Amino acid sequence: MLKPEILDPQGQAVQRALPRLGFEGVSDVRQGKRFELEVDGPVDDAALARIHDLAESFLANTVIEDFTVKVEEMVGEEK
Amino acid sequence: MLKPEILDPQGQAVQRALPRLGFEGVSDVRQGKRFELEVDGPVDDAALARIHDLAESFLANTVIEDFTVKVEEMVGEEK
Numbered sequence: 323m324l325k326p327e328i329l330d331p332q333g334q335a336v337q338r339a340l341p342r343l344g345f346e347g348v349s350d351v352r353q354g355k356r357f358e359l360e361v362d363g364p365v366d367d368a369a370l371a372r373i374h375d376l377a378e379s380f381l382a383n384t385v386i387e388d389f390t391v392k393v394e395e396m397v398g399e400e401k
Numbered sequence: 402m403l404k405p406e407i408l409d410p411q412g413q414a415v416q417r418a419l420p421r422l423g424f425e426g427v428s429d430v431r432q433g434k435r436f437e438l439e440v441d442g443p444v445d446d447a448a449l450a451r452i453h454d455l456a457e458s459f460l461a462n463t464v465i466e467d468f469t470v471k472v473e474e475m476v477g478e479e480k
Contacts, residue, residue, distance in 0.1 A: 323437060336436070336460070345455045347448070350439035357415070358402060360429035369426070376424045381415070 323354035328386045357381050358394075365393050402433035407465045436460050437473075444472050 324330050330352045337351035357377075361369055374391050382389040403409050409431045416430035436456075440448055453470050461468040 323435070333436070339459075340455065343455075343459060345451060345459075347441045347451075348438050348455075349441050350437075352437045354435050354437070356402070356433050356435045357412070358429075358431045358433070359427050362426045362428050372424060373427075376419065376422075376427075380418075380422060380424075 323352060323388055324386055325388050354387070355381075360396070402431060402467055403465055404467050433466070434460075439475070 324333075333350070333352040336353065337348060340346075340348050340351070359373060359376075361373070363369070370391065370393070377389050377391055378384060403412075412429070412431040415432065416427060419425075419427050419430070438452060438455075440452070442448070449470065449472070456468050456470055457463060
């Protein structure tokens with residue numbers, strides 16, 4: 323997501339459009355990106371650290387964006 | 402996120418670039434959007450249902466995209 327101090331014109335446009343479309347009560351909208359990475363093998367601390375590096379160096383523009391790394395179970399994952 | 406059956410060239414480009422950049426073991430990358438909405442008042446079931454409608458009708462293109470709605474605590478929220 324864009325850092326809070328960075329202007330987000332896309333999010334603002336969505337936020338201003340919502341009352342016109344009948345949705346009140348949304349005071350702020352911010353738009354960002356998400357990446358879903360499928361990892362071979364176990365997602366242990368070492369893999370997570372690598373993915374954090376990868377996100378920091380290639381996926382996010384850390385000058386203007388914050389990012390978080392989250393682990394999710396795959397839907398329909400084989401047990 | 403794009404539905405699994407929809408091709409994601411951006412994600413594929415990222416996935417193919419990773420080994421060159423020294424990151425092995427990522428078998429799939431998919432890129433999508435996220436929106437952070439700040440809601441006035443309590444996020445109860447009614448508010449969530451409204452936001453689900455809003456996401457379905459305006460934020461996501463449900464022909465090609467899946468979406469999920471998640472509630473997150475605001476960082477620095479007043480208790």
